[in-house]
Structure formats: structure tokens, C-alpha cells
Amino acid sequence: MQVAPIDPDDPDVRLLISELDAALAAVTGDSGASSFDANDVRGPRAVFLVARAEDGAPAGCGALRPLEGEADVGEIKRMYARPGSGAGKRLLAALEAQARDLGYREVRLSTRRINARAVDFYRRHGYLEAPAWGKYVGSAVSVCLGKPLSPGA
Template sequence: MITVEKSDPFSSESQRLIEMLSAELAAITGDNGKSNFTVDAMNGDRALWVLAKNAHGDAIGCGAIRPLTHNIAELKRMFSDRSVPGVGNALLTFLETFAKEMGYLELRLETRHINHRAVTFYEKNGYVCIENYGPYIGREEAVCFSKALC
């Protein structure tokens, strides 16, 4: 059983998962992903940080959304330690539902072409490749995705 709940991005559980994600990204892509995300970005009232927990209450995954525009949110820091199947889907479903409830019409995200697991996961969940946006414009290693929430 997996539960997903709003959480404090500064908590020790959150920080542990962020560091695990950064290490995994560095191993896959050569970049830890920290340059385009700070925990401080989670302070806004239209931003959300969540943790996925297993049946014992242990944090096993994390994810976030933050506003890009009034109608578009960006999905950030999605990570599962893969100790339990379905963590990614549970996180994504929770974040998409929250984004809709907050009035967002679209979710966007960036990952790297070389991160095949992430690319496949997002495509399987209805995300479509779009032109790179914001800090990812002109970065050939980056691939951006979008999903309409309506």
C-alpha cells in the first residue's frame, strides 16, 4: 500500500530522497538536476511538495509541482526508490489531481533523452513531447513534455 501526502520539503525524509534523486540523476545524465530546482521554490501557495510512503510509513518517493504561469504548472523532483511497485504512478496521480484542483490546465516537465526510464514513464502516462521551454531552450540533452489536465 502506498500513500501520498503533502509534506515539508525541508524535512529529513524529503532531503534524503532529494539527495538520492540527485545522485541517481548524476549517474544517468552527468547532472544532478539541482540547478533548476530549489526547495525554496516550494514556498508559494500554488506549489506543492509530496512524499509517497509505504505501509510502514517510510518515505519511498517524492515529487512536486510549481507554477510556471497562471494556468501551467511544472512537475519537478519526481523520484521513487523503487522499493515498492507503483510509487511513480501514485505520485503522478496525486500531483495531477492536485494541479487540476488548483486550476492548472497543463503540466510540463523536463528530463534528459538519456533517462530512458523517465521518458518511457511519462509517455506511458499521456505526456507528449513539446518544444523545450524556459531554461531548457537550446539544450539538446533535454526533452520536455506536456499533458493537458482538462
């Protein structure tokens, strides 16, 4: 599986994001689309990644952008892996590596508490509850998770 940077308006990315939106709407009642602006991952210290299967088919995607108000914290957004593709673990590792390369000391994300599959996935990969930020402060439906990044890991 290959993981590489890509523009978030690429047709393969739009397909993956539409699948993510549908999956999130089915699980949480909200697609999460309103919490993402593609321009946020085109700037400095930001990246959008796509994972591709051996045959080149898109298998998943994820984004990293600066967390507003936190100079050394990156925020993971629009993380999605097609079921059964195995892309999730690789994408998360690639996003963490990109975050280290971009000078972040920590990564954070928010997901809905009801999305147990996502919460369990992140916890298995070392993510713990983190302070809420922005619109997530005081939200009963969201859980904010974070992970410190080891230099050179």
C-alpha cells in the first residue's frame, strides 16, 4: 500500500470523502463535512494524504492541519479507510510521521462518542482523551483525543 500527499479536490479524494460522509451520517447522524475546509490543508504545516492499494485503487484518506491556537499541535481531519482495506493503520502512521516532519509535538482529533469503532481505533494506537478546543468545548457528543509524538519515531 502506498500513502502519498494529494490535493483534496482530486476525484479519488472526493469519492473517498463522499464515502466517509455517508458512513459518518449513518453512524452519528452528521457527515462531519461542515468541520472541514480543503483550504486548511493546502497551507503551511498541512497535508492531505491518500492511501492506495497495490492496484492503485484509493483505499483511504486523511488530513493534517495546524490546530488553531496551538503552534506545536496538529489536528487530524477527514480520516477514512475503506472497510477491510487495512489503510487506517498506515494512514494514521503516515499522518503522525508528517506531523513530526512538520514540527508538531502532538496530534489531536475529535470524533463523535457514538462512533465507537473510531474511538477504539485511536485508543488502540495510543490516543488518550485531550482538552477540547473550539466548537468541541462543552460538547457532550464529541470526544477529543491526542497523542504526543516521539521525535524520530
